[in-house]
Amino acid sequence: MSTKNINSDSIMNTYGRKDVVFEKGSGVWLYDDAGNKYLDFVAGVAVNCLGHSHPAIVDTMKSQVENLIHVSNIYWTQSQLDLGEKICKESGLSSAFFCNSGTESLEAAMKIARKFGKAKSDDKTKIVVLEKAFHGRTIGALSLTWNEKYKKPFGPLVDNIVAVPLNDTEGLKDIMDENVCAIIMEPIQGEGGIYNSSQTFIETARAMADTYDALLIFDEVQCGMGRTGYLFAHQLYDVKPDVLCLAKGLGAGMPIGAVVVNARADVLVPGDHGSTFGGNPLACATGNTVMDIIGEASFLDQVKSVSAYLIESFNALNEKYDFLKEIRGSGLILGVETKYKSAEIIEKALEEGLLLIGAGENTVRIIPPLVISKEEIDIFIDKFEKILLALS
Numbered sequence: 001m002s003t004k005n006i007n008s009d010s011i012m013n014t015y016g017r018k019d020v021v022f023e024k025g026s027g028v029w030l031y032d033d034a035g036n037k038y039l040d041f042v043a044g045v046a047v048n049c050l051g052h053s054h055p056a057i058v059d060t061m062k063s064q065v066e067n068l069i070h071v072s073n074i075y076w077t078q079s080q081l082d083l084g085e086k087i088c089k090e091s092g093l094s095s096a097f098f099c100n101s102g103t104e105s106l107e108a109a110m111k112i113a114r115k116f117g118k119a120k121s122d123d124k125t126k127i128v129v130l131e132k133a134f135h136g137r138t139i140g141a142l143s144l145t146w147n148e149k150y151k152k153p154f155g156p157l158v159d160n161i162v163a164v165p166l167n168d169t170e171g172l173k174d175i176m177d178e179n180v181c182a183i184i185m186e187p188i189q190g191e192g193g194i195y196n197s198s199q200t201f202i203e204t205a206r207a208m209a210d211t212y213d214a215l216l217i218f219d220e221v222q223c224g225m226g227r228t229g230y231l232f233a234h235q236l237y238d239v240k241p242d243v244l245c246l247a248k249g250l251g252a253g254m255p256i257g258a259v260v261v262n263a264r265a266d267v268l269v270p271g272d273h274g275s276t277f278g279g280n281p282l283a284c285a286t287g288n289t290v291m292d293i294i295g296e297a298s299f300l301d302q303v304k305s306v307s308a309y310l311i312e313s314f315n316a317l318n319e320k321y322d323f324l325k326e327i328r329g330s331g332l333i334l335g336v337e338t339k340y341k342s343a344e345i346i347e348k349a350l351e352e353g354l355l356l357i358g359a360g361e362n363t364v365r366i367i368p369p370l371v372i373s374k375e376e377i378d379i380f381i382d383k384f385e386k387i388l389l390a391l392s
């Protein structure tokens, strides 16, 4: 634990923080101000996809800083043009808008959905979302989010948003009508507990959006950018959205978000939307390097292979301790539901020099940097075994 006395009076009290002050990071490891070393299985909540201080990211940022950090979006920069082209090529979509965070990408997607709908009829403004969804903290994105605790103090929120349970195919069909302008969903729910959409559900969502002339919007802020072992999570299902929301891993730690659309959803015109910082050259140069590294088939194969090894290791540990209720998710976005409270596991993990985060009462979220090796998974499993010993 940190040795410093943390005087946080001047920081708004919006997070339940651990008493650790981090000073540096390297690969999958973080170091606090007392020199203690932690295995980072939080990765800035699925942000540090390439770990800490990845040489290619450091080099990109250094050289970009020396040339150009920011110009307004009333001009062009090559790094933004390049990043747009790469994302469109890989996703098969046609154009991108860059912002700075996940919640902003959802805000842009909501505006696209409403404009798309209202061009057809004034009543076509209904947005279908999923129970347990998490889409962000700004008023618009919060309105799409399920957890009442996050929303209640801040109402009234955006109206005409209706929710169905994930994988309730019949429920989704029942809720659809001609006034729906969009279905917004995470292909794999993150914050809500790591729940995969079923193949049938996601295909039904595509079909319903087509039948009712609505947009299918995938929020891949957490599950995208290589986390599933596919560059984009929807490639796991082979179902394409009309609108794709990205952030977190896209900048590997540099704040950047994107909303990417196909021709049908390309409805915004000058004056409709904007962002001062969105798509700045520093963020986009970093995003280009991330895309180049993560987009490699060998990188994605490694994510799949490490994931299989990790699941095997959890199952082997379960033979000894019988702690597992379920493992959900894909690639390196896994939810490990145990018979213990996730808060207890997380607390013990910190003592063992392991950073973990939960997703619900009994589910530990496994979202390490995508560059993690099998040797580092072994270190993780040793630490996890010590935690189980302490709890059992």
Ligand code: PLP
Binding pocket: 045, 101, 102, 103, 104, 106, 134, 135, 136, 137, 186, 190, 191, 219, 220, 221, 222, 223, 247, 248
């Ligand atoms: N959407 C999803 C699926 C998320 O997991 C998050 C954040 O955790 C967001 C949106 C919001 O992203 P941000 O915190 O960058 O605004």
